[in-house]
Amino acid sequence: MKVPVRKELAGNFYGSYLIGNEEIKEVTEVLKSQSIFRYYGPNLLGKTDRFEQDLMKFHNVQYALGVSSGTAALKCALKALGVGTGDEVIVPAYGFIATAGSVVSCNAIPIFCDVDTSLNLDPYDLERHITNRTKAIIVVHIMGVAANMTHIKSIADKYGIPIIEDVAQSFGGSYKGKRLGVIGDVGCFSFQANKILSTGEGGALITNNEKLYKRAKIYHDQGAVRIGNSFPNWNDESFFGENYRMNEITAAIGIAQLKKIPTMLNKLKRQKLLLRKIINRCDINYRSSWDDNGDCGISECFFVEDLDKRDEIIKKLRELGINAHGYYSCAVYENKLFLNISDKYNYLDKQIDSEKKNRYKTGDCPKAEKLSRQAVWIPISPLYSDDDIKYIGEILKKYVT
Missing domain, CATH: 3.90.1150.10 (Aspartate Aminotransferase, domain 1)
Known part of the structure; x- marks a missing residue:
């Protein structure tokens, strides 16, 4: 078969290519309402609430929280689980840096686990990384293909360690009949421009655990507790958080995208x-x-x-x-950011052999x-x-x- 040389490469975009009149209509409604913040405005339409409801229905889960990015979703999930300074979180050694970066941003320690030939976390390398400091396992479903969740979950359950599913690259995928993101304790999504569902930036987390949902919601809203769309207040449930809220324009695009x-x-x-x-x-x-x-x-x-x-x-x-x-x-830890990481993050020094200069080295995975x-x-x-x-x-x- 003789084939011509094609001059133009298709970009690495999925949902972005689907943007059309449906997204324009949803966004125009928000702009006309003059209410682009999710909790209040002159004529609030509640697009973010609706998008969360749509995500819950799509994944058949009880709770969904729209946030500002996939990284924000990961960090909210980690904080909901109580991950903090010096805790260890097991992550796969292959993939985008944001997964390990979200752990470091919590002052916690990413522990890299090797991968199998699916390029996802290898359960046969998992147990050796578990210690009494292990607070969570993040499983990343790389580029549309699920990890071996049966084996990973059996190990996590054995040690009582919660699982965060990073589904940034695999929205809508499944494993043995279950949507990715609902198999572990929390599922995290990215809606960045080259993701399957694309809103430019944005993300979400889903869970069936009410406590984790409430803590993630508090953390993503400056540690505040809101009743409906009221002004935030800080009470006994509050703890210091950040601003990772989703806005109405992002949610409006998401509503239209999800249908496609x-x-x-x-x-x-x-x-x-x-x-x-x-x-x-x-x-x-x-x-x-x-x-x-x-x-x-x-x-x-x-x-x-x-x-x-x-x-x-x-x-x-x-x-x-x-x-x-x-x-x-x-491997992720071969990125320059992880070279001499103990010099930049002093809390990492505590469990490092004094003879080792770096926590991470070539050959680890x-x-x-x-x-x-x-x-x-x-x-x-x-x-x-x-x-x-x-x-x-x-x-x-x-x-x-």
Whole structure:
């Protein structure tokens, strides 16, 4: 099959590409009301309340809280669980820095756990990291694919450790019939511009635990306790918090976006299956999955053993108009921010061997280090037609196998 070179790469956007008249209508209503703050205004429409109700219905949970970002959702969840100075929180060694960063921002210590070939937290490496200081486990469902929640949850339950699910990259995905975000104690979402549900910025957390919800709500609103849309007050339930509130414009976009997500994910899943069908006889080392049916379908990922060849493949694919990436090409703790971290955060020094300069070092999580450098990612855009997928498949057959 002779294929033309495509000049333009589709961007790494999902919900953003769906923005249309529905979002414009919702936002225009808010602007006309002159009430853009969620709790009061001249003619408050209650868009944030409505968006939270929609999220609760979508995930079949009792509580949802709209916040200003995915990172804010993680921090509110950590604070709801009482995580503070010197506590340890286990996080996967592969992924975006925000997960570990939210732990550090609580003056707590991120403890990195290795990953399996799904690039999610490896339950077989989990137990060795648990200590009497472990306050929580954050599981990140990377790029549309769920972690091995059955095994992870069994270990967490064994030690009585709560689980936070970071679902920033996998909104609408599932694991064995359950929506991601409802399997652990708290689920956290990001609605940033290149996420599945996109509001520019924004996030949310969901839970079935009333206590955790109330504490997260207090923390996200300057430690205040509000009754309805009243002015905040501070009482015996209060503790110092920050401002992570969602505004009415963000929520308005979210209301319209949420209605479009099931259709988009169905299309992306179908296209990923089509891509696999085209290249199914090729010798490609795919990223593994713990539940193919729950896959969001937003990306294809495979591993290339030869690192020089991996970079050449990414370059060639991009030259041919295919949106290929290496994404996170190292373990999280190899980021410069984590070098000499004990010099910047004195509370980390207490449990470090005096002979060690750094808490984190190369070799701590060998699979994360290796796989991050071998991974080739190809996002599957909602803009793609079946012909686009066939084009990608033919190119992969030619240049990858």
